[in-house]
Amino acid sequence: MRLTFVGASGTVTGSQYLLECGGSRILIDCGLFQGYKQLRLRNWSRPPYEPRAIDAVVLTHAHIDHSGFLPRLAAQGFSRTIYSTQGTRELCRVLLPDSGRLHEEDAAFANRHGFSKHKPALPLYTEQQAEACLSQFRGVDFRQSVEVAKNIYVEFCPAGHLLGAASVRVSTREGTITFTGDLGRPNDPVMKPPDTPGPCDYLVVESTYGDRIHPPIDPEQELLDWLKPACERKGVIVIPAFAVGRTQTLLLMLARLRARNALPDLPIFMDSPMAIDATQLYRKFADEHRIDAEECRRMCSAAQITTTPEASKALDSGAGPKIILSASGMATGGRVVHHLKAFVGDKRNLILLAGFQAGGTRGAALLAGAEKIRIHGEEFPVRAQVGQLQASSSHADANELLAWMGKLPNTPKAVFVTHGEPAASDALRLRIEHELRWPAFVPESRSVHQLFDGFPP
Ligand SMILES: [Zn+2]
Structure with a gap:
């Protein structure tokens, strides 16, 4: 099994992981980079794989930094199924066309006022392209196993971060890997607390607040x-x-x-x-x-x-x-x-x-x-x-992330810490190593890891 960190490494945006196993290739999340210009430019560069050769995309949730690259991927030739929970599918029906509309409006505004260096400025994708990729979605119920590519099964587990938000557990003949997606908080005023998925050999955990504790205020x-x-x-x-x-x-x-x-x-x-x-x-x-x-x-x-x-x-x-x-x-x-x-x-x-x-x-x-x-x-x-506002975050803080990991039914071979600014990811890595005594890594952007082949050494 080979895992490539396409996005959300050294940053919180652009979530995207390429998993290759037994001749199949799937993407977990397909998000837009946001923020610094050097990150946003990555939305325009070609991905490190051939979009036509991807067998399936699996989404953890609908936020644009996890789903917003999909219309572009489909426009580049990806024509297979996008698997998500029912809630994520419905949210994407609202959010992706809106994202396309915004890209078009921004390009039109730049052209009207002539402040773009590109003439004419083009949208990353259009509202119509976003509408078009919606037909590729297939909604799956929570905790139901579905075969997304040959011998690759996926199960969605509630993550408490947003309607439809899930952690994704991928099972293959070689073993299992869980992607937390964005994890919510145990006491969120709206969402139910995140659930714990079954055992996994490897874990990819988010670290948005890996170096912070939310203040205990109302x-x-x-x-x-x-x-x-x-x-x-x-x-x-x-x-x-x-x-x-x-x-x-x-x-x-x-x-x-x-x-x-x-x-x-x-x-x-x-x-x-x-x-x-x-x-x-x-x-x-x-x-x-x-x-x-x-x-x-x-x-x-x-x-x-x-x-x-x-x-x-x-x-x-x-x-x-x-x-x-x-x-x-x-x-x-x-x-x-x-x-x-x-x-x-x-x-x-x-x-x-x-x-x-x-x-x-x-x-x-x-x-x-x-x-x-x-x-x-x-x-x-x-x-x-x-x-x-500090107290109403929809992301677990460092203590809550560790408590969630502590509830996993087994000890993973290794944890990859992603979806965080470098300081936050590294702080969480240290706490995982010291408090849980699990091997933990902060992967470089676009790094490739061969799993199950004696990894980690
Ligand atoms: Zn999110």
Whole structure:
């Protein structure tokens, strides 16, 4: 068995692993690189395999850094089946066309304003190409074994990170390997805790927060503590948040704060063309999360939903206080970028970051205290307050990752630590070696490892 780390090595984005076994080749995840330019450029380079020769793709979950390269792969000739859970398949139906639309809008904007070095600037893929690859999806139930290529079987295990999110256990004649995907938290307000898959010979574990412990504070109180002062100074609160998952968790917290009269009276807008679809999915996949029908209804009605571009633009003229929730979560694109242009320059306003901010993104720059940010080729001074929510992460922290690994029914031959900035991955590697006493490695990008051939030596 041969494993190639195509992406998510030395970084949190671009998740993609090539597994070759008995003449078959499968990909686990097929994500976009985001953040630093040198990473984003990798989306344009040819992958280290022939797309036509891939027998199947298996997705852990729908986030774009795990699924967003699929339309490009299909356009390059991959025509076989994409296996995922039912929830991931439905989320991808919403997210991938939107991703294609954003690529097209960015290219069109660059061409209109002439700030791209490429003439004309081209999209990585189009909305139509994204729509086209959706027919290749096959939804599989959790904990059901499916043969994805000759003698390669895959089983999805709930990962608690997002609707449909799974750890993937791959079984072959040589042995088994488990990919954690992104792991959620044991006490997430929305998702049920991650489950533990069966035994594995090798483990590939994420390490987004491999060097951090989430503070033991109440996420609702933390949110309120940020909102209150901004409301008092009549500021506009812009919360960049991934349209599916993060946004609903925030809406649930806002609905609960409102229900106990803790929240000042102010309008809340959910500005996303995908909002309605996402909300319906929470009703459909009710057994994956903890919120009952009544709270689900309250969560879904906590905000006024704007779906059209005109309604979205109108949000940029009205005065505060108000809350605008809009994607993307790291402010790399999407409607939130327009709201940042409108509101980042006024010190009454608050930009509240809600999830992990990968290096090289506007979100990371804001968090690092940048005095100005660049949007659409123009510079905007940062005068608004910038904050980050720490307690409501959808990723397990280092202790929670170790506790999850400790529940595995056996000791793996080796653990590969991926999906983290270098410091985070290495910190987790050290803890795995010292506390669990398992051999652990942080693989280089595009490195190739021969498994079962006496590895590790
Ligand atoms: Zn994710």
